[in-house]
Amino acid sequence: MIRFHLTKEIGILCLSLTLLSSSASAETKHRIISVNGTVTEIIYSLKLENQLIAVDSTSYFPKQASSLPNVGYQRTLATEGILTFKPTLILGLESAGPPATIQNLKDAGILLRLFPEEFKLETPANRVLEIGKLLGKEKQATVLAKSINEQIQNLKINKSNLKVLFIYSRNPSSVFISGTGTAAHAMIELSGAKNAVNEFSEYKPLTSEALIKANPDIILMPEKSALGFGGEKAIWEINGMEFTRAGKEKNLILVDDLLLLGFGPRLPLVLKTLNDQWKLIE
Amino acid sequence: MKKKIIFIIFCALFSIVSAVTSSLLGAMNIHLTDLFQSDSIESRVFFELRVPRILLGLMVGGSLAWSGALAQGLFRNPIVDPGLIGITAGCSLFAAIAIVLGTSIPFLHSIWSVVLFSFFGGILSSFIIFIFSKSKGRTDIFTLLLSGIAVNAICISAIGILSYIANEAQLRNLSLWNMGSLGGASWSNIKSFSCFFIFPILVSPLISKQLNVFILGELEASHLGISTELLKTIIILLIGISVGACISLVGNIGFVGLAVPHIVRLVIGQDYRFLLISTYLLGGGLLCFADGICRVIIAPSEIPVGIATALLGSPFFLSLIRKRINHV
Numbered sequence: 001m002i003r004f005h006l007t008k009e010i011g012i013l014c015l016s017l018t019l020l021s022s023s024a025s026a027e028t029k030h031r032i033i034s035v036n037g038t039v040t041e042i043i044y045s046l047k048l049e050n051q052l053i054a055v056d057s058t059s060y061f062p063k064q065a066s067s068l069p070n071v072g073y074q075r076t077l078a079t080e081g082i083l084t085f086k087p088t089l090i091l092g093l094e095s096a097g098p099p100a101t102i103q104n105l106k107d108a109g110i111l112l113r114l115f116p117e118e119f120k121l122e123t124p125a126n127r128v129l130e131i132g133k134l135l136g137k138e139k140q141a142t143v144l145a146k147s148i149n150e151q152i153q154n155l156k157i158n159k160s161n162l163k164v165l166f167i168y169s170r171n172p173s174s175v176f177i178s179g180t181g182t183a184a185h186a187m188i189e190l191s192g193a194k195n196a197v198n199e200f201s202e203y204k205p206l207t208s209e210a211l212i213k214a215n216p217d218i219i220l221m222p223e224k225s226a227l228g229f230g231g232e233k234a235i236w237e238i239n240g241m242e243f244t245r246a247g248k249e250k251n252l253i254l255v256d257d258l259l260l261l262g263f264g265p266r267l268p269l270v271l272k273t274l275n276d277q278w279k280l281i282e
Numbered sequence: 283m284k285k286k287i288i289f290i291i292f293c294a295l296f297s298i299v300s301a302v303t304s305s306l307l308g309a310m311n312i313h314l315t316d317l318f319q320s321d322s323i324e325s326r327v328f329f330e331l332r333v334p335r336i337l338l339g340l341m342v343g344g345s346l347a348w349s350g351a352l353a354q355g356l357f358r359n360p361i362v363d364p365g366l367i368g369i370t371a372g373c374s375l376f377a378a379i380a381i382v383l384g385t386s387i388p389f390l391h392s393i394w395s396v397v398l399f400s401f402f403g404g405i406l407s408s409f410i411i412f413i414f415s416k417s418k419g420r421t422d423i424f425t426l427l428l429s430g431i432a433v434n435a436i437c438i439s440a441i442g443i444l445s446y447i448a449n450e451a452q453l454r455n456l457s458l459w460n461m462g463s464l465g466g467a468s469w470s471n472i473k474s475f476s477c478f479f480i481f482p483i484l485v486s487p488l489i490s491k492q493l494n495v496f497i498l499g500e501l502e503a504s505h506l507g508i509s510t511e512l513l514k515t516i517i518i519l520l521i522g523i524s525v526g527a528c529i530s531l532v533g534n535i536g537f538v539g540l541a542v543p544h545i546v547r548l549v550i551g552q553d554y555r556f557l558l559i560s561t562y563l564l565g566g567g568l569l570c571f572a573d574g575i576c577r578v579i580i581a582p583s584e585i586p587v588g589i590a591t592a593l594l595g596s597p598f599f600l601s602l603i604r605k606r607i608n609h610v
Contacts, residue, residue: 072583081582
């Protein structure tokens with residue numbers, strides 16, 4: 001099992017972001033609630049955390065975000081709970097919900113900006129630019145977006161024939177694997193490997209036969225999901241796993257949930273590290 | 283008689299206390315002085331979110347319990363709830379269609395489309411069951427029940443297929459909807475649907491005497507001059523409209539429709555002149571109170587009210603059943 005920590009890289013990135021960010025020229029003051037971990041990360045990257053008054057439960061990076069009041073999970077938000085903080089702006093992704101809460105917040109006259117769920121190489125830079133523009137930090141956002149794009153351009157991704165199976169589960173009774181059109185699929189493909197399942201889109205329940213048929217070389221899981229699943233031992237005990245290469249060679253890669261699926265400013269780092277892991281296993 | 287009137291007064295007081303308590307509960311601390319400042323966020327939260335939510339809770343809880351009492355009267359069985367005749371499943375299926383396929387069907391894009399589509403589903407399923415149970419101009423209760431079970435099974439399977447093809451966000455919306463929530467309450471949906479919720483109160487006095495006679499048996503009731511066919515049609519129609527409106531607006535809320543009429547029956551007996559009004563008041567009060575608890579228990583987030591109604595009501599329900607067994 002390979003569990004990688006990007007502490008050093010993150011440190012370097014944070015330092016460079018700090019140096020890049022200078023004082024605001026036309027900064028608009030808001031009372032922001034971020035209902036998505038990646039959005040929160042970008043707000044911190046743009047040094048706008050002084051405007052952040054509350055976050056959702058997916059906002060645990062950087063660590064300081066966890067000390068802010070929590071409004072719950074991004075998809076199960078409550079109107080009154082959010083209005084309690086008297087926000088002027090709510091930032092998140094289009095998947096934020098439930099729809100009734102989003103409608104109620106709009107009706108209450110709160111400005112909402114929900115970004116589309118995209119899984120492209122240019123997604124982090126685009127989100128940075130949009131948030132920067134919205135909050136009057138265009139200059140800093142441009143510098144940060146440029147830095148991200150440069151890092152992406154400088155990436156040397158070696159193509160690999162390895163088949164990677166992304167597994168997502170909170171308990172052993174419901175195990176999901178990712179088909180096409182998901183953040184996990186995009187991450188696997190962008191980092192040079194192949195998704196072991198391409199027959200369907202979105203996340204679908206895992207069946208033993210499908211697992212054996214897919215015969216993945218590597219199992220990729222978000223850290224928190226693996227923990228909830230019962231750890232590495234439980235993963236190898238999934239029916240049919242012993243017939244796959246991943247199961248035989250115990251090739252498991254665990255990555256922090258937000259880092260792996262967030263498509264935030266740390267995208268180049270995680271792509272590079274994943275690609276390095278593919279090369280090692282190959 | 284005196285006991286029954288006292289119980290109705292108790293239920294009415296419980297509803298009022300629940301509404302007042304619920305109005306004080308919530309993520310936001312609202313003081314009385316805030317209410318008089320029209321521009322304050324506290325005043326807007328109170329009048330535009332909390333008050334409609336409390337009213338909706340009272341009306342939906344009342345209507346669900348009231349419909350449960352009617353269903354139990356129709357089947358002459360105290361362990362029946364409106365879900366058994368497929369209305370809830372019909373609503374759920376059509377809501378699931380709107381949630382999962384909404385993005386690809388042009389007229390199913392807004393939140394209102396889920397509500398209206400689900401309402402239509404409830405009415406449609408009750409209509410189908412009603413047609414199936416008709417034979418030689420008569421509505422057969424036994425066939426009605428069997429048709430309800432079949433429609434339930436079909437709807438649950440179809441929801442299963444939709445859950446399977448749903449993406450993560452749709453799946454979460456679907457499961458949230460199935461847990462029931464009053465979070466979507468607003469003055470506009472109260473205005474649009476209140477007629478369906480107030481209607482039960484108005485018709486209760488007109489059908490309660492007939493229902494009392496119907497308990498004796500269908501044949502006996504018809505011998506006593508009751509048009510049982512008309513009564514059954516009216517009851518199915520009332521349950522369809524009432525439950526359809528409730529479920530489509532707030533999602534699946536279990537327990538209230540089954541347990542509240544049962545609780546009332548255990549306390550004051552079968553007399554529908556008192557039973558219907560008591561169940562409406564008690565059901566409304568219970569849902570309203572449960573919703574208040576849901577708003578504060580993990581504030582600023584909320585838990586779905588369907589979970590709380592079962593958690594709050596079940597122990598009380600169990601203790602009443604236990605008491606009854608001990609009496610016997």
